[in-house]
Amino acid sequence: MKVSNKKSVMIIEDDETLVSMYKEKLKNEGFRVLTVTDSKLAMQRVRQGADLILLDILMPNLNGFEVLKRIKSDAATKNVPVIVLTNIGSESIDNDRKLAISLGAVDYMIKSLNTPETVVKRIKEII
Amino acid sequence: MNNSVNNSAKKINSEVAANHNCQGLLYQIANVLLKADKIQNVLDKAALAAIESMDAFTVSIALLNEQKDKLVIEIIKRADGKTTPMYVKEFALGEGVTGRTALTRSIISVPDIKNCPYFSHKNKRNEIGSLISAPIISNGELIGVLNVSYSEEKQFSKSEKEFLTILSAIIASAILNSRLLEKTESEKELLNSVIENINEGVLVVDKNKNIIVWNQYLEDITGLSADQVVGKSGIELAKKIGLKNLLSVFIEAVKKRRKDFYLETKFTTAKDELIWVGIAISRILEKGADGNTVVIIRNISKEKELINTKNELITTATHELRTPLTATKGYLSMLRAGDAGVLAKKQGDYVEKAYESTERLVSLVEDLLGALRIDENKVNISKEFFNLNRLVRDAIENLKSKSELKNIEFSFNHKNIISIYADLVKTKHVIENLIDNAIKYTKPHGKVEISITNNDKETTISVSDTGIGIPKQHLESIFDRFVRVPNSLSVKAGGTGLGLYIAKNYVEKQGGKIWIESELHKGSKFIFTLPNK
Numbered sequence: 204m205k206v207s208n209k210k211s212v213m214i215i216e217d218d219e220t221l222v223s224m225y226k227e228k229l230k231n232e233g234f235r236v237l238t239v240t241d242s243k244l245a246m247q248r249v250r251q252g253a254d255l256i257l258l259d260i261l262m263p264n265l266n267g268f269e270v271l272k273r274i275k276s277d278a279a280t281k282n283v284p285v286i287v288l289t290n291i292g293s294e295s296i297d298n299d300r301k302l303a304i305s306l307g308a309v310d311y312m313i314k315s316l317n318t319p320e321t322v323v324k325r326i327k328e329i330i
Numbered sequence: 331m332n333n334s335v336n337n338s339a340k341k342i343n344s345e346v347a348a349n350h351n352c353q354g355l356l357y358q359i360a361n362v363l364l365k366a367d368k369i370q371n372v373l374d375k376a377a378l379a380a381i382e383s384m385d386a387f388t389v390s391i392a393l394l395n396e397q398k399d400k401l402v403i404e405i406i407k408r409a410d411g412k413t414t415p416m417y418v419k420e421f422a423l424g425e426g427v428t429g430r431t432a433l434t435r436s437i438i439s440v441p442d443i444k445n446c447p448y449f450s451h452k453n454k455r456n457e458i459g460s461l462i463s464a465p466i467i468s469n470g471e472l473i474g475v476l477n478v479s480y481s482e483e484k485q486f487s488k489s490e491k492e493f494l495t496i497l498s499a500i501i502a503s504a505i506l507n508s509r510l511l512e513k514t515e516s517e518k519e520l521l522n523s524v525i526e527n528i529n530e531g532v533l534v535v536d537k538n539k540n541i542i543v544w545n546q547y548l549e550d551i552t553g554l555s556a557d558q559v560v561g562k563s564g565i566e567l568a569k570k571i572g573l574k575n576l577l578s579v580f581i582e583a584v585k586k587r588r589k590d591f592y593l594e595t596k597f598t599t600a601k602d603e604l605i606w607v608g609i610a611i612s613r614i615l616e617k618g619a620d621g622n623t624v625v626i627i628r629n630i631s632k633e634k635e636l637i638n639t640k641n642e643l644i645t646t647a648t649h650e651l652r653t654p655l656t657a658t659k660g661y662l663s664m665l666r667a668g669d670a671g672v673l674a675k676k677q678g679d680y681v682e683k684a685y686e687s688t689e690r691l692v693s694l695v696e697d698l699l700g701a702l703r704i705d706e707n708k709v710n711i712s713k714e715f716f717n718l719n720r721l722v723r724d725a726i727e728n729l730k731s732k733s734e735l736k737n738i739e740f741s742f743n744h745k746n747i748i749s750i751y752a753d754l755v756k757t758k759h760v761i762e763n764l765i766d767n768a769i770k771y772t773k774p775h776g777k778v779e780i781s782i783t784n785n786d787k788e789t790t791i792s793v794s795d796t797g798i799g800i801p802k803q804h805l806e807s808i809f810d811r812f813v814r815v816p817n818s819l820s821v822k823a824g825g826t827g828l829g830l831y832i833a834k835n836y837v838e839k840q841g842g843k844i845w846i847e848s849e850l851h852k853g854s855k856f857i858f859t860l861p862n863k
Binding site: 218220221224225227228231290300301314315316318319320 | 652653654655656657659660661663664667669692695696712714755
């Protein structure tokens with residue numbers, strides 16, 4: 204049961220600095236923010252409910268694509284829109300985008316080429 | 331009277347007969363001696379020939395030394411087969427009969443040794459009665475001296491002297507032949523030792539692609555000996571040892587009539603070691619050796635490792651830069667947008683400048699990594715259909731803000747909506763790079779025009795500006811790495827010089843072409859095409 208009318212965004216990202224940055228911006232824009240820094244806990248938290256997920260691809264312990272697959276195959280979570288985040292320099296950026304979209308992500312954004320604003324702008328377009 | 335005429339006639343007849351015999355004999359001797367052989371064998375045969383043809387007691391041959399000041403006796407032969415001890419082995423020019431013959435370069439005959447004041451073999455005086463000595467000359471150069479001696483005193487006839495002259499000429503040629511052979515042999519040996527001992531593979535195939543040279547290094551890394559491969563087909567061998575890509579590259583080069591080419595490939599040695607080899611192939615197009623191909627194979631594993639280490643270093647460094655870069659850019663943009671409160675004008679200005687610098691940092695790092703991936707051949711093309719018009723419009727939107735200060739006018743020319751089948755990310759990168767450059771190098775109040783057209787073969791995109799233009803001499807190299815055209819604006823505009831290098835790679839990897847038209851002070855136009863398929 205939703206407590207407020209605010210939309211909630213879940214950030215699955217292992218870097219603390221970036222997590223707090225996106226969280227800051229999202230809160231400023233009126234979103235509720237849930238964060239997961241350990242991707243192993245991601246599935247648990249996602250099942251608790253979110254309106255949109257920001258998913259980082261390059262994470263230790265669990266591959267972001269793996270998480271995406273799980274989210275999209277779990278009945279409770281498969282309808283939650285996922286924006287995949289990555290950064291410049293990851294090896295196969297070209298293939299990553301296609302893969303992300305084919306696995307059901309709604310968009311694929313490169314962190315360093317965007318700003319928290321452009322990310323939030325996109326989120327607002329989706330939810 | 332008649333008797334004397336008869337006697338003269340007989341004498342002449344026998345002389346003529348003797349002449350014929352001599353010619354035949356000399357011909358035979360020439361045949362034997364002129365076959366190229368080692369010098370010792372030649373001297374041996376020559377001495378024997380002299381003993382037999384001149385019915386001599388002993389024959390010796392002395393050769394002029396390298397410094398050309400002494401004659402050294404190299405061989406003595408006796409008709410009775412006994413060995414003669416050599417008491418005096420060397421003669422200075424002018425010393426003894428040998429030395430004098432050499433000095434005067436003419437035949438010296440000593441019919442009576444006993445009374446010869448300059449004969450130097452003290453002991454031989456007992457055995458030898460007479461001696462005739464002839465210079466061995468070839469091409470006007472003195473090579474040595476031929477000494478023919480007899481046990482009795484003897485007068486030497488004119489015909490004997492003529493015979494000796496011709497014989498020594500034949501011996502001269504024979505010695506020359508032999509020396510040439512030796513020289514060739516030693517050069518061949520030198521070359522061979524180089525090929526066998528160098529630390530690189532040397533392979534030569536003839537015009538039928540059969541192997542004619544296979545050196546020790548190749549034996550070591552393939553486990554196949556020269557005996558096993560020489561004469562066999564090089565093509566079959568390449569297939570067998572796993573160098574198929576070498577073959578296809580080679581065949582392509584032959585088709586394109588290229589003379590040299592190079593490729594790098596992995597190879598598993600006979601000892602099961604995986605190495606990187608650099609293979610340099612040169613087709614020999616010289617007369618005589620035309621049709622042969624030389625292949626040099628070098629172990630470049632160390633170089634590859636070094637490059638890998640360098641690349642890893644750069645990759646790691648830039649990866650580490652990502653997060654602080656993203657965070658800096660992110661917080662600056664939030665500041666700029668007023669998320670932390672309204673900013674005073676100056677605060678806003680400072681933040682704006684910091685933000686722009688951060689954006690430049692991001693594109694620098696992106697360029698570095700892009701160039702790195704090109705180097706490592708890790709650039710993948712994934713094509714899809716997308717709306718080119720929208721891509722261009724978005725690019726203009728994104729970059730417009732950069733140009734606002736300069737008041738640049740943008741125009742986008744298109745006749746219709748073009749749906750293009752290409753790599754979205756890379757094409758976007760190229761277009762943004764070109765527009766960015768156009769903005770950088772255009773003076774305030776200038777114009778940047780982007781046009782797109784297509785035909786059934788390809789799509790053409792052009793970005794032109796009314797900027798400072800590029801001097802003719804730099805047009806060729808502008809797409810090279812790290813090239814930035816020297817001018818006042820480029821110093822301000824900054825950049826790594828990698829943008830166009832990457833753009834060219836991204837265009838060509840998609841099967842397209844990119845080029846520039848430019849006029850100094852008027853402007854530049856960058857044009858690139860992408861194939862429709």
